Amino acid sequence: MIARAALALLIALALPAAAQESEPVAPGIWLIEGGHEPGRQPDGNSVLIEGPHGLLLVDTGRHASHADKIEAAIAARGKPLVRIVNTHWHLDHVSGNLTLKAKHPGVRVSASDAIDEALTGFLKRSADSARPALEAGKIPEPMASEVRGDLATYARGSELRPDDAVRKDVTIDAGGRKLELRLARHAATAGDVWLYDPSSRVLVAGDLVTDPVPFLDTACPAGWLRALDALAATPFVTLIPGHGKPMSRLVFQSWQSRFARFLDCARGKLKPSYCTTQMFDSTSREVPADQLRVLTMGSYYVERIRSGELDKNCPR
Ligand SMILES: [Zn+2]
Numbered sequence: 001m002i003a004r005a006a007l008a009l010l011i012a013l014a015l016p017a018a019a020q021e022s023e024p025v026a027p028g029i030w031l032i033e034g035g036h037e038p039g040r041q042p043d044g045n046s047v048l049i050e051g052p053h054g055l056l057l058v059d060t061g062r063h064a065s066h067a068d069k070i071e072a073a074i075a076a077r078g079k080p081l082v083r084i085v086n087t088h089w090h091l092d093h094v095s096g097n098l099t100l101k102a103k104h105p106g107v108r109v110s111a112s113d114a115i116d117e118a119l120t121g122f123l124k125r126s127a128d129s130a131r132p133a134l135e136a137g138k139i140p141e142p143m144a145s146e147v148r149g150d151l152a153t154y155a156r157g158s159e160l161r162p163d164d165a166v167r168k169d170v171t172i173d174a175g176g177r178k179l180e181l182r183l184a185r186h187a188a189t190a191g192d193v194w195l196y197d198p199s200s201r202v203l204v205a206g207d208l209v210t211d212p213v214p215f216l217d218t219a220c221p222a223g224w225l226r227a228l229d230a231l232a233a234t235p236f237v238t239l240i241p242g243h244g245k246p247m248s249r250l251v252f253q254s255w256q257s258r259f260a261r262f263l264d265c266a267r268g269k270l271k272p273s274y275c276t277t278q279m280f281d282s283t284s285r286e287v288p289a290d291q292l293r294v295l296t297m298g299s300y301y302v303e304r305i306r307s308g309e310l311d312k313n314c315p316r
Contacts, residue, residue: 022048022073025238025246026200028177032069034061034092034243038289041146044093044242047204048073049197054082054175058195058204059242060096063149067096071103080104083174085181086111086162087206087242088189089118090215094160095153110172111162112183112191119157122218127154166193184208184230186223186314188215194227196234203236209252211244212280212294214259216301220314221263228256262298263305272302 022030028050034043043061048070055077061067074081081104086094089111101107130147133139139147153160169182177199184192188207195204207215208227231239232253239247247255258279265275276298304310 021069022076025240026197026202029197029200029202030073031240031246032061032066032073033245034066036243036293038293039142041143041150042092042243044087044090044207045240045244046070046096047195047240048077049174049177049179050077050079051082051173051175051177054080056083056085056174056177056179057081057100058085059087059093059206060084060100062092062095062153064099067099070096070100074104079175081107083107083172084109085193085195086160087194087204087208088112088192089115089123089160090189090207090218091123091150091153093206093242095150097160098153098156101159108163109161110164110166110181110193112189112193113162113165113167114189114191115157115161117190118218119154119160123154123157127151166191182230184223184227186220187227188224189218190220190313192227194231196236201235201237203231203234203239205231205239205241207242209239209241209247209255211241211247211255212290213276213297214262214301215242216304216310218313219310221305221310222314225260225263228259232256266302266305272299272306275299275302 022032025031030048032046032048034045036042041062043063043066044059046061047058049056055074057070060070084097084100084107086097086109097109130151134144134147166181166183171178171180180196180198182194182196184194192206192208194206194208208224208231237249239252241247262275262279265279273295276295280294280298
């Protein structure tokens, strides 16, 4: 009896934690929030959308622990996973495709074709510089394990290509639920896909919106601003960013204007740390590691914008 009572208590304690792993955002829409632990690579947010006959998943994260949370959310719905949408090819959004496709053989992947160029460009260059650094012991743990994981994913890069390339705005049927996929060329990457659900007025933005700092490594800044205008022109009430918590329209508008001011500041002559703290308010963050990350990343991006390097990602 005591053992049974103890087991019941353990289950009761375990329930709230499990429930938090996928968070309801609107009827039939759940967020599986990505994480970013210090010294590790991030996972992007994943969003599960339920139709009458099946499920659609936006983005698949990077780590096995994130894929486990996705699988738990899928199992809780008890319907087949019929489609994955990748908002963009960054490894914190697509790596989980490999395990999910193996577990759900009927699933089809929709994404832009920008990954084709990334596999021979950005991702190849990253892998080529990571391998010797890793072999020379220049990357400390736990980041070394993260890099080994990304290299293993990159080695299977062709499996990350979409089954159905998104080359223009399209309406799709996901398990009987009509959803709109929109394509933004030359924004956070050469091809970003975002999703709008007219019935709930939820918009899934991918990394076109990320809290706190935008990831500008593969960005065309001017195209990104245009993409944000397209998001703003949609009558959404809730926006799910690529990283961070869901946003109301007001919160998004504030983020959008701070992002535009950050780009302006980065093109000027003010100190990089000034641009970053003014726009992304690192000091208000409670966790010191988060403050440092915001400052470091923001200032790094200011340098890259100021040098004109990111404009090379824009069409000529
Ligand atoms: Zn991301």
